[in-house]
Amino acid sequence: MKQYDAIIIGFGKAGKVLAAELSNRGWKVAIVERSKTMYGGSCPNIACIPTKALIHEADISSLFFHEDYPKQANMYKQAISRKNKLTSFLRDSNYEKLSKRPNVTIYTGVGSFTSANTIKVALPDGDIELQGKEIFINTGSTPIIPAIDGIKQSQKVYTSATMLEVDLLPKHLIIVGGGYIRLEFASMYAGFGSKVTILEGGNKFMPNEDRDIANSVKDVMKRKGIEIRLNSRAQSIHDTNDGVTLTYSDVSDGTPYFIDGDAILIATGRKPMIKDLNLSAAGVTVDAHGAITVSDQLRTNVPHIWAMGDVKGGAQFTYLSLDDFRIIRDQLFGDKKRDIGDRTPVPYAVFIDPPLAHIGLTEEEALKRGYSIKVSRLPATAVVRSRTLQQIDGMLKAIVNNHNGKIMGCTLFCVDASEIINIVAIAMKTGQHYTFLRDFIFTHPSMSEGLNELFDV
Structure with missing residues (x-):
C-alpha cells in the first residue's frame, strides 16, 4: 500500500x-x-x-x-x-x-x-x-437525466457535454430544462443558425430574476428566433427516420403535444x-x-x-x-x-447574447426582506459603446439601500456584462457608497462608463 x-x-x-x-x-x-x-x-x-x-x-x-x-x-x-x-x-x-x-x-x-x-x-x-x-x-x-420514456434508447438525446462532441449542426434543436445552461445553449445554437425550442416545466420564465430583466431576455431571445414553451412536461422520446419526436403535455391542463427536431438537449440540472x-x-x-x-x-x-x-x-x-x-x-x-x-456577494454570468450578469439581491428579494431601496434602470442603448459595437440589446439595473447608500444588487443584461459585473462586485465587497461608481472615471467609450449613469440615482 x-x-x-x-x-x-x-x-x-x-x-x-x-x-x-x-x-x-x-x-x-x-x-x-x-x-x-x-x-x-x-x-x-x-x-x-x-x-x-x-x-x-x-x-x-x-x-x-x-x-x-x-x-x-x-x-x-x-x-x-x-x-x-x-x-x-x-x-x-x-x-x-x-x-x-x-x-x-x-x-x-x-x-x-x-x-x-x-x-x-x-x-x-x-x-x-x-x-x-x-x-x-x-x-x-x-x-441529471430525467425519467422520460425512450430517453435511454434514443440516439438523438444529448447532455451539455455530449452535445459538444457533435459536429453536425441541428436544423432544429429541442432543449428540455429550465436552468441557465439551457439559455446559453439556446443562444449559441440560434447564433449558429439552428431553430431552437425550449421546453420548461415552470410557468414563469427565469423565475429567479426580476420580471423586467426576465422579460427583456425573453424578448431578445424571441427576436433571435428562439421559441420558449412554458408549463411543458416531457413525456416520451422516440427516434424517427429523419430526426426525433418529443411528446409533452401542458402542466396546467394535461393537453398533449408533440414536437419534431433533429436533436434534444437535456438541461435539467446537475x-x-x-x-x-x-x-x-x-x-x-x-x-x-x-x-x-x-x-x-x-x-x-x-x-x-x-x-x-x-x-x-x-x-x-x-x-x-x-x-x-x-x-x-x-x-x-x-x-x-x-x-x-x-465570500459573499458572489457574481455570476450567463453567456447568452448579450450576456447576463448579476450580483447581490434582486429588486423583488430586497422588497421581500423589507428594505427601503432606490432602483435604477438604464437601457443598454443609452451607453454609447453599445452603439459602436452594434449590440444595443438589453438593460442595466441597480438596487441601492435608501438609508446608507450601499449597493445591494446589480443586474447587467448587455454586451460585456460578464466583465463589468466584476467592477460592481469590487465596489460591493469593499462596502463603497453608490456614488463611488457614479463618480468614478472610466475610459471612453466603454460599457463600464454606463455605471456612471446607472448609479446616478
Whole structure:
C-alpha cells in the first residue's frame, strides 16, 4: 500500500491548484482521476471554456452567415474542430503541469473508499490501494437525466457535454430544462443558425430574476428566433427516420403535444458526482440531494476528509472551486479565518447574447426582506459603446439601500456584462457608497462608463 500525505480524488480546479500548493510545501500527493479526458476538470474539457469558445464563434457565424444554413453548418463544424484542439491543449497542459512535479503522482482510474484513510483505485491493469493522511474529494457534478420514456434508447438525446462532441449542426434543436445552461445553449445554437425550442416545466420564465430583466431576455431571445414553451412536461422520446419526436403535455391542463427536431438537449440540472466513491466505507455523510455535507471550512463529518467544488452542493462555478482551495489552504497553513460565509456577494454570468450578469439581491428579494431601496434602470442603448459595437440589446439595473447608500444588487443584461459585473462586485465587497461608481472615471467609450449613469440615482 502506497502512503501519501494527501490524496485528491478528482482533477478539477480546486484539486489541481491544491496539489500544486501541497507539492510546493513538500507534501507527497496522489491525484486520482477517473478519465484521461477530464484532466483539469469539467471547465476546460466540457463546460466553461469549450462553450464560451463556441459562443464566440456563434456570434461570428451569425454576423457573417445569418440565415445561410449551409455556410453556418460548415462554420459550426469548423468551430467544433477548433474547440477540440483547444480542449486537448488545455487537458495536456493541465496534466503536464502536475505530472512533472516530483511530489505528485497521477492515477487515472476510479477511486473509492475502503476505509476513512484508504482509497482503492481501479486501474486498467488491476487495483491498487493508497493511504492518505488528508483526503480531498473534488469529483464535481454530473447531468441529471430525467425519467422520460425512450430517453435511454434514443440516439438523438444529448447532455451539455455530449452535445459538444457533435459536429453536425441541428436544423432544429429541442432543449428540455429550465436552468441557465439551457439559455446559453439556446443562444449559441440560434447564433449558429439552428431553430431552437425550449421546453420548461415552470410557468414563469427565469423565475429567479426580476420580471423586467426576465422579460427583456425573453424578448431578445424571441427576436433571435428562439421559441420558449412554458408549463411543458416531457413525456416520451422516440427516434424517427429523419430526426426525433418529443411528446409533452401542458402542466396546467394535461393537453398533449408533440414536437419534431433533429436533436434534444437535456438541461435539467446537475447533481454531485458521488457514484463509486463508496462514501459509507469512510463514514462520510451526504444530504438529501446527494451532496457531501461540509462545515463552513469544507471539512466533512470525518475531520481529515474534505470536499470542494460541485460535489459539496451549492452554486456550481469554477471560481468558487478556486476559492474552496483558498479556504482549505488557509485552514491548513494560514490563520484559519476564511470560510464559505465570507465570500459573499458572489457574481455570476450567463453567456447568452448579450450576456447576463448579476450580483447581490434582486429588486423583488430586497422588497421581500423589507428594505427601503432606490432602483435604477438604464437601457443598454443609452451607453454609447453599445452603439459602436452594434449590440444595443438589453438593460442595466441597480438596487441601492435608501438609508446608507450601499449597493445591494446589480443586474447587467448587455454586451460585456460578464466583465463589468466584476467592477460592481469590487465596489460591493469593499462596502463603497453608490456614488463611488457614479463618480468614478472610466475610459471612453466603454460599457463600464454606463455605471456612471446607472448609479446616478
